[in-house]
Amino acid sequence: MEENRREKTHMDYAYELDLVVKPDSQVPVIGREFGHYSGAGIPLFSLGGGIYRSLLNYILVKFHTLRGYYPVETPILASSSLFRLSGHLEFYKKNMFLLDIEGHEYAIKPMNCPYHILLFLHELARYRSRVSLPFKTFEVGRVHRYEPSGSLYGLLRVRAFTQDDAHIITPSSMALQSILSVFTEMKDLYENLYHMHVNSETVRLRLSFSEHALIGEEFMGDKDEWIEAEETLVKAAEEIKKAQGIEYTIEEGEAAFYGPKIDVVMTIEEAGVSKEWQIGTIQFDFNLPRRFRLYELVNEIYGIEGLFIIHRALQGSLERFLGVFLEYSKGRLPFVLSPLQIAVIPIKTGEEVDEAIAQVSRSITEGLIASGYRAAEVEAHKTGLSGTVRRLEYTLKPPVQVYIGAKEVARGYLSLRIFDYHARSHRNVKVGLSTPEEGVKGVLEEISVLEDGVRRLVGEVPKLPADMSFLT
Ligand code: ZN
Numbered sequence: 001m002e003e004n005r006r007e008k009t010h011m012d013y014a015y016e017l018d019l020v021v022k023p024d025s026q027v028p029v030i031g032r033e034f035g036h037y038s039g040a041g042i043p044l045f046s047l048g049g050g051i052y053r054s055l056l057n058y059i060l061v062k063f064h065t066l067r068g069y070y071p072v073e074t075p076i077l078a079s080s081s082l083f084r085l086s087g088h089l090e091f092y093k094k095n096m097f098l099l100d101i102e103g104h105e106y107a108i109k110p111m112n113c114p115y116h117i118l119l120f121l122h123e124l125a126r127y128r129s130r131v132s133l134p135f136k137t138f139e140v141g142r143v144h145r146y147e148p149s150g151s152l153y154g155l156l157r158v159r160a161f162t163q164d165d166a167h168i169i170t171p172s173s174m175a176l177q178s179i180l181s182v183f184t185e186m187k188d189l190y191e192n193l194y195h196m197h198v199n200s201e202t203v204r205l206r207l208s209f210s211e212h213a214l215i216g217e218e219f220m221g222d223k224d225e226w227i228e229a230e231e232t233l234v235k236a237a238e239e240i241k242k243a244q245g246i247e248y249t250i251e252e253g254e255a256a257f258y259g260p261k262i263d264v265v266m267t268i269e270e271a272g273v274s275k276e277w278q279i280g281t282i283q284f285d286f287n288l289p290r291r292f293r294l295y296e297l298v299n300e301i302y303g304i305e306g307l308f309i310i311h312r313a314l315q316g317s318l319e320r321f322l323g324v325f326l327e328y329s330k331g332r333l334p335f336v337l338s339p340l341q342i343a344v345i346p347i348k349t350g351e352e353v354d355e356a357i358a359q360v361s362r363s364i365t366e367g368l369i370a371s372g373y374r375a376a377e378v379e380a381h382k383t384g385l386s387g388t389v390r391r392l393e394y395t396l397k398p399p400v401q402v403y404i405g406a407k408e409v410a411r412g413y414l415s416l417r418i419f420d421y422h423a424r425s426h427r428n429v430k431v432g433l434s435t436p437e438e439g440v441k442g443v444l445e446e447i448s449v450l451e452d453g454v455r456r457l458v459g460e461v462p463k464l465p466a467d468m469s470f471l472t
Contacts, residue, residue: 052338072119074115077107083096111143113165117167121294143162163313165311171308172305176239183236186280204267205263206264207233207260220258233284259283284308335450342368342375343400344361349381360408360439364440371444372464382405400450412434431443
């Protein structure tokens, strides 16, 4: 292991964990001239990344469904008339990919919103007031946006990415409650899935408002709705401050032209330097309800006057989030999302006991896989054990390591090394091994604490057992 190593970037961690294919990887047979074979700024997740993304999708969909959102799935491609209606062709065209199909113009969606509004309109047309408000849709939505090639970087700045995207269509009287719920969702997700604290020490709220004199010019809509929306955001920020001590700032004139917003900003330490990381956003939109004529329709069906559309994302771009998170956590993915969760390490000695060690190791690994975990054996020799552990810790970082040596077999226990996400360090424990079944049961009991957070979030521990032994 080289001593004078440079600081790792998120792409180093992502590559070591087998989450992504490096953009400059050489594809055998096809050759180097195809360097960017998926295209610049289009991340390609590798097999570990497939596990990570599939589990994350499942957790996010269930999390939102439990909290009153309808999960939706909308197409990547749309007739460009949808984006003409939404205004994107007018205001966002330079970031959109457009193509011609049989003489008709199509757009690759840069945002999911217009489709979500279409779904609302569709359900309203069919079910009228039986559709209850606030109406909330959630999508793990893949979007594509043009970025100049010079600005592309790893997973942080890309052209193809995925949002944990939701839209809330709410009567204005219920907007405050909706915003407070989103903040609670954000806190729950960060604390329980990512082991990141969301409190007065770590985050602040940044409110971006209009400049009142410019409403009707730079800021679309009318003064009353801006003022009502901004007051609602201040009320929400005040309540969050009262309950949790989290401070907020107001930046006048910084709103998007279509509405004010709250960003949740986390301060993180990186190599002794404080950096700001925007972790979630709640954004009002006065443009879409006008363009899709929601005010008239909602008024007709529900008899409601004031209506808001709110866009919100808890992680934003999942690719960018992963990149920042890998650097923040130094490559420590949550247990439930780790490509390799458990490394079982038989420690050979070169003596007769080795066969017994191998047998125990095999049955423990098989037992863990049968219980739904991604476990694999990593052989080590007694004299080279510390090197094996260092290599694992440097690259794959399995949150749980199970050691089986001559001592363990003779005395009937397993030695566990478990990453403690709260202490940010490892703890060592022993579990009984009178039979392999008892050993597996002991390991499962010890790792159960690593799953408490996800259990709180979605009421279960999602599992995707897969043979990841090729990684070791
Ligand atoms: Zn949106």
